Amino acid sequence: MDRGADLVVPIKRLDRAKSRLRGAVPVDEHAELVLALLLDTVTAAISAEGVRRVLVVCEDERVPAALLGTGVDCVDERGLPGLNAALAFGAESLRTPAGTVGALQADLPALRPADLTAAIAEAAGRRAYCADRQGTGTTLLLAAPGAPLNPRFGPGSAAAHAATGAVLVGAARPSLRCDVDTEDDLGVAAELGLGVATGKFTRSFGLGCTITP
Numbered sequence: 001m002d003r004g005a006d007l008v009v010p011i012k013r014l015d016r017a018k019s020r021l022r023g024a025v026p027v028d029e030h031a032e033l034v035l036a037l038l039l040d041t042v043t044a045a046i047s048a049e050g051v052r053r054v055l056v057v058c059e060d061e062r063v064p065a066a067l068l069g070t071g072v073d074c075v076d077e078r079g080l081p082g083l084n085a086a087l088a089f090g091a092e093s094l095r096t097p098a099g100t101v102g103a104l105q106a107d108l109p110a111l112r113p114a115d116l117t118a119a120i121a122e123a124a125g126r127r128a129y130c131a132d133r134q135g136t137g138t139t140l141l142l143a144a145p146g147a148p149l150n151p152r153f154g155p156g157s158a159a160a161h162a163a164t165g166a167v168l169v170g171a172a173r174p175s176l177r178c179d180v181d182t183e184d185d186l187g188v189a190a191e192l193g194l195g196v197a198t199g200k201f202t203r204s205f206g207l208g209c210t211i212t213p
């Protein structure tokens with residue numbers, strides 16, 4: 001078995017992304033907030049032991065520019081029919097006969113590399129998923145080594161992934177479960193400790209936060 005997982009991170013056009021967060025910051029800053037969430041997520045992911053490659057699948061030329069120098073790869077693929085198609089496309093481009101491919105959400109600004117490492121280790125080569133804080137969504141999906149990703153993201157994705165035979169991992173890893181869809185979620189992530197990009201950003205808008213050491 002190849003060691004480590006290769007992860008796809010999806011992000012849609014910035015003016016359409018994170019619509020439930022609209023209003024948290026002035027309208028002309030929304031795209032920057034979405035980019036800050038992404039940047040903190042992938043910066044933590046790429047430094048996690050057990051993560052080999054991170055590939056962002058985007059639809060916006062501002063994304064590859066923002067990721068320069070992070071060590072993360074990025075493809076701009078417009079016209080794919082939705083989230084699961086974008087994930088499957090990215091995962092197929094990373095898949096090797098014995099390697100593990102996975103999907104990681106782009107909105108985990110409190111993510112700690114050790115939590116991601118632990119979840120990958122807990123999967124131990126099984127198809128696995130990590131549920132979000134509410135238990136209904138999915139923040140991480142890992143395929144079995146060599147297998148296609150077969151993603152089922154969308155409403156109720158935790159149950160959908162369990163129904164595909166994925167085992168639950170990361171239940172006690174709060175930073176991996178804390179996706180940010182709303183301003184309230186941003187407050188919870190801030191309590192865990194935001195990454196530098198989101199932390200600076202929310203501070204400058206008076207939302208208050210702590211910075212991950």
Ligand SMILES: Nc1nc2c(ncn2[C@@H]2O[C@H](COP(=O)(O)OP(=O)(O)OP(=O)(O)O)[C@@H](O)[C@H]2O)c(=O)[nH]1
Nearest residue numbers: 010011012017018019020057058059082083086106
């Ligand atoms: N590349 C790509 N990414 C997508 C696509 N659809 C959704 N995503 C991304 O997948 C993740 C989950 O998507 P959603 O839950 O639909 O949207 P969101 O941006 O998180 O939030 P809302 O707009 O509030 O629903 C987000 O990072 C999205 O930007 C797509 O068609 N292509």
Ligand SMILES: C=C(OP(=O)(O)O)C(=O)O
Nearest residue numbers: 137138153154155157181
């Ligand atoms: C798409 C999903 O997430 P969210 O709606 O939280 O972005 C999901 O959890 O499958």
